[in-house]
Amino acid sequence: MDSMTGARATAGRRRACGLLLALGALCAAACAETRDLGTTVPRGKLPVDARNPIILVNDGVYDNWQGEFALLMANGGGMTLAGMIVNTGGNTPDINANIDGWRKLVAAARASGMRSVPDPITSIGPPLTRPANGQFASTSANHSEGAQLILETSSHLSLPYRPLAVVCGGRLTDVADAFLIDPTVAQRVVVVASLGSLTTSGAAMGPPNGEMDPWADAIVTSSYRFVQISSFYDQLTDVPTSQLGSLPTNAFGDWITMKQPQVWNLPQAADQVGVLAVGVQTFAASVEAVSIGPLPDGGSAAGPDLVAQTGGPDWLVTQVASADSTRLFWQLVKDPATYGGAPDGGP
Amino acid sequence: MTGGRTLPAASRLGDRPVRTSVAARPEVPTRRRSFGGVLLFALCGWAAITLATARPAQAAPYAVNLEYRAGAGCPAAPEFAATVQSRLGYDPFSEGADEKVLVLITSRGDALNGRVEWRDRHGEWAGEQAFPGSGTDCRRLAHAMGFALAVQIQILAATRLELDDGALPLPTPPAREPAPVAPPPPSPVAPAPAPPVTIQAPPAVPPATFSAGPALAIGAGAAAAVGMSSNPTWSGRVFGALAWPHVSVELGAALSAPDITRRADGAGYSQRFVFLAAAGCATLVRLSACLLSNVGQVRMHGEDIDRPTSANVPLVELGVRAGARQRMGRHLFWQAHLDGLANLNRWTATLDRVPVWTAPRFVASLGVEAGVWIP
Numbered sequence: 001m002d003s004m005t006g007a008r009a010t011a012g013r014r015r016a017c018g019l020l021l022a023l024g025a026l027c028a029a030a031c032a033e034t035r036d037l038g039t040t041v042p043r044g045k046l047p048v049d050a051r052n053p054i055i056l057v058n059d060g061v062y063d064n065w066q067g068e069f070a071l072l073m074a075n076g077g078g079m080t081l082a083g084m085i086v087n088t089g090g091n092t093p094d095i096n097a098n099i100d101g102w103r104k105l106v107a108a109a110r111a112s113g114m115r116s117v118p119d120p121i122t123s124i125g126p127p128l129t130r131p132a133n134g135q136f137a138s139t140s141a142n143h144s145e146g147a148q149l150i151l152e153t154s155s156h157l158s159l160p161y162r163p164l165a166v167v168c169g170g171r172l173t174d175v176a177d178a179f180l181i182d183p184t185v186a187q188r189v190v191v192v193a194s195l196g197s198l199t200t201s202g203a204a205m206g207p208p209n210g211e212m213d214p215w216a217d218a219i220v221t222s223s224y225r226f227v228q229i230s231s232f233y234d235q236l237t238d239v240p241t242s243q244l245g246s247l248p249t250n251a252f253g254d255w256i257t258m259k260q261p262q263v264w265n266l267p268q269a270a271d272q273v274g275v276l277a278v279g280v281q282t283f284a285a286s287v288e289a290v291s292i293g294p295l296p297d298g299g300s301a302a303g304p305d306l307v308a309q310t311g312g313p314d315w316l317v318t319q320v321a322s323a324d325s326t327r328l329f330w331q332l333v334k335d336p337a338t339y340g341g342a343p344d345g346g347p
Numbered sequence: 348m349t350g351g352r353t354l355p356a357a358s359r360l361g362d363r364p365v366r367t368s369v370a371a372r373p374e375v376p377t378r379r380r381s382f383g384g385v386l387l388f389a390l391c392g393w394a395a396i397t398l399a400t401a402r403p404a405q406a407a408p409y410a411v412n413l414e415y416r417a418g419a420g421c422p423a424a425p426e427f428a429a430t431v432q433s434r435l436g437y438d439p440f441s442e443g444a445d446e447k448v449l450v451l452i453t454s455r456g457d458a459l460n461g462r463v464e465w466r467d468r469h470g471e472w473a474g475e476q477a478f479p480g481s482g483t484d485c486r487r488l489a490h491a492m493g494f495a496l497a498v499q500i501q502i503l504a505a506t507r508l509e510l511d512d513g514a515l516p517l518p519t520p521p522a523r524e525p526a527p528v529a530p531p532p533p534s535p536v537a538p539a540p541a542p543p544v545t546i547q548a549p550p551a552v553p554p555a556t557f558s559a560g561p562a563l564a565i566g567a568g569a570a571a572a573v574g575m576s577s578n579p580t581w582s583g584r585v586f587g588a589l590a591w592p593h594v595s596v597e598l599g600a601a602l603s604a605p606d607i608t609r610r611a612d613g614a615g616y617s618q619r620f621v622f623l624a625a626a627g628c629a630t631l632v633r634l635s636a637c638l639l640s641n642v643g644q645v646r647m648h649g650e651d652i653d654r655p656t657s658a659n660v661p662l663v664e665l666g667v668r669a670g671a672r673q674r675m676g677r678h679l680f681w682q683a684h685l686d687g688l689a690n691l692n693r694w695t696a697t698l699d700r701v702p703v704w705t706a707p708r709f710v711a712s713l714g715v716e717a718g719v720w721i722p
Contacts, residue, residue, distance in 0.1 A: 034695040034702075035658035037616040038649025051612065161699030162612065 040161040045287040046227055046315055048165040048190050050279045053080040053157040055150060057123075058169035058271060060092030061101035062262040065238055066169045066271040069329065071109050071252075073279045074116040076338035077328070082153050082164070084120040085146035089170045090212055095122050104255070111251035113339030121145050123174050127213035130298045136219050141181050146174030150189065151182055158188035163225070165278050168193040169271025170209055176216035179223050191220055192227040194274045196306075202290050203230045203316050205303030208268040214296045217303020221292050227315040228306060229277055229284070232267035233322035238329055239263075248334060256333070276325040277317055286319035288312075409504035410441035417452040421485035430493030431500070439500050446473075448499075450492060452485060459485055461492045463499070561589040564680070566718020570601070574690075574710035576618060577608040584714065586624070595635065599624040601643075607650055608696070608704050614652040616696050616703065620645055622662050628670070637668035639686055647696055664688040664710060678720045686712040 043049040056070050067084070074081035084106075086099045102120040109117045123146025131138035141147070150166055158164040166175055166189055178185045195209040195217075204210070205217045205228070220226060239247075239260050247253035263269075276283040291312035293305035306316050332338050413431075415424040422430070427450065432438050445468035452461050461478030476495060481488045567585045586599035602621050609615030622643020628635040641664040649655030666688030674680045688710040695705040 031692045032695070033660045033692065034697060035647060035660060036656065036697045036700055037647055037658060037703075038614065038652035038655040038698050040614065040699050041653040043653075159612075160701050 044281040045284050046192075046277060046317075047225055048163065048192065048227070048278050049281065050077065050079050052162055052165045052190070052278065053082045053153070054165045054167050054275070054278060055083040055085060055153055056081070056167055056169070056275070057085045057087065057146060057174055059087055059089035059171075060098050061086075061105055062259055063091070063264045063269045064169070064235055064271045065263065065329075066167075066275055067102065067105050068256060068259075069272045069275045069279070069325070070167075071105070071114060071117060072329065072332040072338060073275065075109075075114040076332040076335055077279060079279050080157070081116055081118060082157055083118050083149050085123045085149055085174055086120050087123045087125070087144075087146060087170060087174060089209070095124065098122075108251040108255035112248070112253070113250070113341065114252065115340060121149060123147070123149075125173055125177060127171065127173055128176055128180075128215045128219070130215040130218075130296070134295065134297075136180070136223070139176075139180055139215065139219070142173065142177045143181060144174050144177050147177035147181055150175065150178040151185055154185055154188035163187075164189050166191050167274040167278060168195070168209070169274060171212035172209075172216040172220045173213045175224070176213070176219035179219055183223070186223045186225075190225045190227065192229070192274045192278055193220075194229045194232070194271045196228055196230045196303075197268075198230045198316075198318055199305070202288070202293075202306040202308040203228055203318075204305055206301070209271075210303050211301055214300045214303045218292075218295045221304055221306070221314060222295070225314070227277065227317065228290075229273045229317040229320070231286075231317055231320045232270045232273055233320055234267055235263060235270040235272065236265055237322070238272075238326050243330075246330070246334065248339070250339060252333070252339070272325075273317075273320055276322075277320070280325045280328060282324050283320055283322070284317045285321040286317070288316045288318055290314050290316040409439060409500065410444035411439055411500065411503075412442055412444045412447040413440040413450065414447060415450045417450075417485065417489065418454070421452050422489045427489055427493055430490060431497045434494060434497030435500060439504075448496065450496065452488060452492070457483060459483060459488050461488050463492060463496055465499075561591050563721045564588045564590065564718045565721065566680075566682075566716050568682075568714055568716025568718075570686075570712050570714030572603075572686075572710060572712035574688075574707045575603070575620060575712075576606040577704045578606055580604065580606045580620070582620065584624075584716065586716065586718070588718070590630070593630055595628045595630055597624075597626040597628065597637070599626075601641075609651070610698060610701075610703055614698055615650045616647050616652075616655075616698065617650050618645055618647040618696070620662055622664075626668055628668070633672050635668070635670040635672070635684075637670065637684075638666075639668045639688065640665050641688065645694060649698065652698055660694040661692050663691040665691055666710075675717075678722070680718050680720065681715070682718065683713070683715045686710075686714070688712065 043051075050073070054070070056066065058066055061067055070079070070081050070084075073079040084102060086095070086102050088095050088098060092098050099120060099122045106117050106120060123144045125142030125144035125146070128139055128142070131140075150164075154164040168175060168191065172191070172193060172195075175189075175191050178189075193209065196203050196205045197207070205214070205221070210217055221228075239256060241260065244257050244260060247256055273283075288308045289310060289312035290306035291309040291314065293307050295304050296302065306314065308316070413424075413428060415427050417427075428438075428440055431440075447466040447470070449462075449464040449466065451464065452459060454460070458480045459482060461481055462475060463478075464475040465473045467473045476499070478488060478492055478495075481491070565585070565587045567583070570582050570584055572580050572582065580603050582601045582603035584599050584601040586597055588595050588597040600621075600623050603619045605617045605619045607615050607617045620643060622641045624639065624641045626637040626639045628637035641662060643662040645660045645662050646657070647659070648657045666686055668684050668686045670682055670684035672680055672682040690706050690708055690710060693706045693708065696703050
């Protein structure tokens, strides 16, 4: 009798252990499922929009309104301006003069109350040289300050669904330099360049801006997601003399008043088209998919041609609509909220 | 003054089935018990409820049929009964009571002997207390016996409460050996034995009686869970339970409030749960330990993103529950429980193919519910 009782107890213990083991195995073998619940779609026709953080790259500050638009949209339009890189160009070869101008712009913006105003940095580096073997990896990098800023900022701010937009109003040297230092940067950055001109087959990467570093053009177009804006507008219509009196009576208004006569009467100088293409959904009115033509040789004066091609990996803006952007400029420049005050119509 | 004493066993006196089911428990004063660290959190809420609803201890409606025999010079039956009543604060004597107590005062020579003898519902001896050789002052002896009887009634009433509540072990069974004083030959002080006197009192309210089958309860409540989302989630629950004295089974259904998890840019997704829960519990007084399983669905939907989509994943959880229950009146009760569960089907929610949140391996849930026992 006792032995039977003992056997039953042993069997019970075995069953309990078996149950525990089964439960443990069940936990260990637990399933895992993944469900995607939504997708971010860029607003507009380009792969970036106003929600993407941006870095400006340019040389001089006085030839267009690129800096002003960027600061206004960063302080009143919800854009994230993560940095400003100042280098040199053919018409603006003096880095000291260039950075001095940008610092004055920044000082005026801050004095008027703007808060999202990053310090501009200088980036020293000559145009890149095509190596004899024609391989990107063999190119000597400048390791410029601008390239470093792009690398660091893209690491911090870029997200798979929201890459950093590097908006260039000059040569593409710093962007190509960043790729030479760390090729993975191309996964975190979209390059938006006001550059080149339209052709019958697509666009050429020549003047403006494209002619200053053809090998950098080749590296950038081949490596990054690339948007070329080769359509411009009359930037003198942004701030006509007749409307200077409508500017706010603050340091930023004074800066615009001082700069307005110096802005170039040349549509191709309107580097703000890059900022507007990112920040204003309707600005890039016509966009074509393009692919890269043959890479330039060592003596070329322009980057590779962009050839219109359905399903091409890059974007070419062939037409812009400036009316909305000019309206946005005046809305933001006159809105007290841009300078940290109560918005128009607010308390 | 006190002699050998054997208190009757409440079980014998009562001779009624003892139910430990919560449904069968009358209201009792607050009693604190430790159930281990894992219950601490749940018990805090339960304790708060208990404290808020606890009532001062009251005399139970315990009743006994009194038979009083004493000779001349002794107090009359009503006077003796009044002595007991004054001690207790209520009248415990009822002709209709099952248990009977015989109070007998006899004389042997110059000495008076007293005896309080308890008999169960079948009239069988259940215990007694003797007061041997207590002098000649019968009023004094009767007073002492009345005091002793009041104490015994108090003890029995309290024991009965605890038995009905199932909170305490049964008292020690009465000794089968007779009390020190054997029933003496009748030699009353008075020339003739006084006829038995039965004190009639207003009928006491009898304790509730219950059927032997399982008790059915239904209820509803709310629970807070961690591990079901990036934030604590709240859910509402309805349940039904079948309870036996030491075992119960419970089925429930729960629906959570939507909870939104967002990433840095404000895009996110909402999720809510709907599931059925089944639990099998072992109960000990107010406390229970259960094996628990939840089976249902996680319903998710993208929020504040350009192209939101929806998706469902199965919810399968297995774990344990520690619970506590507090009766509120005759049929109502509160209960609190702490659940520890393992997610057998872990899910990851992504936006733009980037993971936003992954369900952890383990989930904890704290629930508070109200219910009613259905007679």
